[in-house]
Amino acid sequence: MITAGAAALRLAHIGQVPPDPFYDAAVRSMSISWHNFFFGAFEPGGSVSIDKPPVDLWLQVASVKLLGFSSTTLKLPEAFAGILSVPLLYVLVRAIWSAAAGLAAAAAMAVLPIEVITARSDTMDAVMMLVIVLALLAVVRAARTGRRAWLFVGAGLLGLAFDIKLLESLVALPGIAVFAYLGMSGSRARRTLTLGAAAVVYVAVALSWLTATLLYPAHERPYAIGSTNGSAWNAAFVFNGSDRLAGKSPEPGATVYEPGHRYPVATQEQRDHIPIVPPSPTRLLATVGPLSGQRLGLELLAALLLGIPALAWGALRGKRRMRRAAAGGLGLWMLTGIVLYSHMARLHPRYVEAFTPAVAAMLGIGLAWVAAPAGGAGASGARGRFSFLSAGAEDRLRLGLLTLTLTATVYYSERLLYGTPASFWVALAGALGALTCALLARLPQLGARPRWLLAPVGVIALTLVAVLAVPLKTDLTAIANRVSDAGLVGQLPGDQQRPLSAYLRAHQDGAHYELASESATAIGSLIVQDARPVLVLTTYDARVFTSIAKLQHLIAQGKVRYAFLNTFCTKFASSVNPSCAAPVQWVRAHGTDVSRKAGLRHGGLLYLLPGARP
Numbered sequence: 001m002i003t004a005g006a007a008a009l010r011l012a013h014i015g016q017v018p019p020d021p022f023y024d025a026a027v028r029s030m031s032i033s034w035h036n037f038f039f040g041a042f043e044p045g046g047s048v049s050i051d052k053p054p055v056d057l058w059l060q061v062a063s064v065k066l067l068g069f070s071s072t073t074l075k076l077p078e079a080f081a082g083i084l085s086v087p088l089l090y091v092l093v094r095a096i097w098s099a100a101a102g103l104a105a106a107a108a109m110a111v112l113p114i115e116v117i118t119a120r121s122d123t124m125d126a127v128m129m130l131v132i133v134l135a136l137l138a139v140v141r142a143a144r145t146g147r148r149a150w151l152f153v154g155a156g157l158l159g160l161a162f163d164i165k166l167l168e169s170l171v172a173l174p175g176i177a178v179f180a181y182l183g184m185s186g187s188r189a190r191r192t193l194t195l196g197a198a199a200v201v202y203v204a205v206a207l208s209w210l211t212a213t214l215l216y217p218a219h220e221r222p223y224a225i226g227s228t229n230g231s232a233w234n235a236a237f238v239f240n241g242s243d244r245l246a247g248k249s250p251e252p253g254a255t256v257y258e259p260g261h262r263y264p265v266a267t268q269e270q271r272d273h274i275p276i277v278p279p280s281p282t283r284l285l286a287t288v289g290p291l292s293g294q295r296l297g298l299e300l301l302a303a304l305l306l307g308i309p310a311l312a313w314g315a316l317r318g319k320r321r322m323r324r325a326a327a328g329g330l331g332l333w334m335l336t337g338i339v340l341y342s343h344m345a346r347l348h349p350r351y352v353e354a355f356t357p358a359v360a361a362m363l364g365i366g367l368a369w370v371a372a373p374a375g376g377a378g379a380s381g382a383r384g385r386f387s388f389l390s391a392g393a394e395d396r397l398r399l400g401l402l403t404l405t406l407t408a409t410v411y412y413s414e415r416l417l418y419g420t421p422a423s424f425w426v427a428l429a430g431a432l433g434a435l436t437c438a439l440l441a442r443l444p445q446l447g448a449r450p451r452w453l454l455a456p457v458g459v460i461a462l463t464l465v466a467v468l469a470v471p472l473k474t475d476l477t478a479i480a481n482r483v484s485d486a487g488l489v490g491q492l493p494g495d496q497q498r499p500l501s502a503y504l505r506a507h508q509d510g511a512h513y514e515l516a517s518e519s520a521t522a523i524g525s526l527i528v529q530d531a532r533p534v535l536v537l538t539t540y541d542a543r544v545f546t547s548i549a550k551l552q553h554l555i556a557q558g559k560v561r562y563a564f565l566n567t568f569c570t571k572f573a574s575s576v577n578p579s580c581a582a583p584v585q586w587v588r589a590h591g592t593d594v595s596r597k598a599g600l601r602h603g604g605l606l607y608l609l610p611g612a613r614p
Helices: 002-011 021-030 034-039 055-067 071-096 099-111 113-119 125-145 148-171 173-183 188-206 208-213 232-245 268-272 293-317 321-343 349-354 356-370 391-417 422-440 448-480 494-506 524-530 548-556 582-590
Strands: 515-517 534-536 562-564 606-608
Touching: 002 071, 002 099, 002 113, 021 034, 021 055, 021 524, 055 071, 055 125, 055 148, 071 099, 071 113, 071 125, 071 321, 071 356, 099 113, 099 356, 099 448, 113 125, 113 293, 113 349, 113 448, 125 148, 125 173, 125 321, 125 349, 125 356, 148 173, 148 188, 148 208, 148 232, 148 321, 148 349, 173 188, 173 321, 188 208, 208 232, 293 321, 293 349, 293 356, 293 391, 293 448, 321 349, 321 356, 349 356, 356 391, 356 448, 391 422, 391 448, 422 448, 494 524, 548 582
Parallel strands: 515 534, 515 562
Antiparallel strands: 562 606
């Protein structure tokens, strides 16, 4: 039932979610030839490629080839990845803790708004997240069975996650490595050697696509958008690595949060459109923006308050190796995500998919631990040599943490909602019900069965109601508002794209290129519609890709007739503005403006190139 609910949230009206023109243009281009397919070509001519390995886009190409090209089929791989992560997380948490913890973790994952929104968008983060969950499952199996082959499978899957979303996948790597070291049997030296061998597997898989691109001659490799030298390696480790951490890779058209600016917060839509707040220790608990507490912070707070004590207690009091591995591995995974995303200069909400499974898993484990019946061993397992707390003291600790978490949840929910809508009252009722169940379960005259029903079942179910009421309402609002985390890079307004496409189809005169575009990312939606080669004049940061001499040569050959220039160079424009690049300026100076003739409302957009026949 939990998986069915996750499917409903991720698939409902998915076709109405705005598509991502940048990646969708690549899918359209990749479906044309095997060369484009392998390199992740952005435009059908294969001159430039996207800034990441195309592994995830291969799934999207398969989807549109099988089911037809549409907004829905483009998103199906992401949606099914988000759905599959829910039962797989249950299996994972059940293996390292308990079935009750697995069910709670699955429910938390099923309604986690940032995951639901990401899985409904045609980006690659949800698929990467699923592969990371599969990798940890393989490592857990290696620890439980003692078969090292499963560890190598896990390492290979982590390498595949790198091939999907590059350095974002590294958020999970330290935690999973620690989990493997603590969870596997054998001496320290043997475990270290085994991890070293797994590291070799990881590196080999992670760099496999990047290495394979070098097998092609340089002139056959598309120029990787975002790189400074056209290399996919440069795009992977500089543009998508060090530059993003330092905030040096600006998103085209993106806005940044302005401290002190008075943003409107009267409606949920207004609060969601406020940019992500600047780096700070409390960034992930912000009350506004696309990464607000409604979408992540509420579940993250509960996971921290319940999960950390549960994992620490399980590591100290339990004799099972898996509990120690969970404490070290999941704890480090969560800490890595919090530290990175709290201080990362350039952040998209979808990036946190790299640690959403850790959030849901820790929430489920912590909830199962505090809900254990009074006087029992609880979720921590058999007693070990650490007996500094009696059973009664442990029970009081768990009850106190449950009370603290529920109080914080209700208070934080009220702050997030800017009022008291129905979801707040549901959260409050769940919190009061959970505390009532916890107190009633501690009555001495109760038998074993009523105690079990009130504690593990009642407390877990009602605490989930309290913690997940606001996230579930956020999911429904996001579905109704067609919220996407994909961005609109390269999206042309409809009143431009329709007449532009019609005019170009009627006036190509056999030209190879549909048009020349001032920027590699400015024309994505036209590529999606027409699937025609585009001549790119500049790449990121206005780096000239097609020189004036080359452009003149192509015009003389009749290979390109028009140029689309949709920004303007002014004295206030920055040096990275493509409209100020030499070939773009040359077109404006020597081309013929045919914008009005093409049916466009504004001039200065479409130019007949100098030397091309009218």
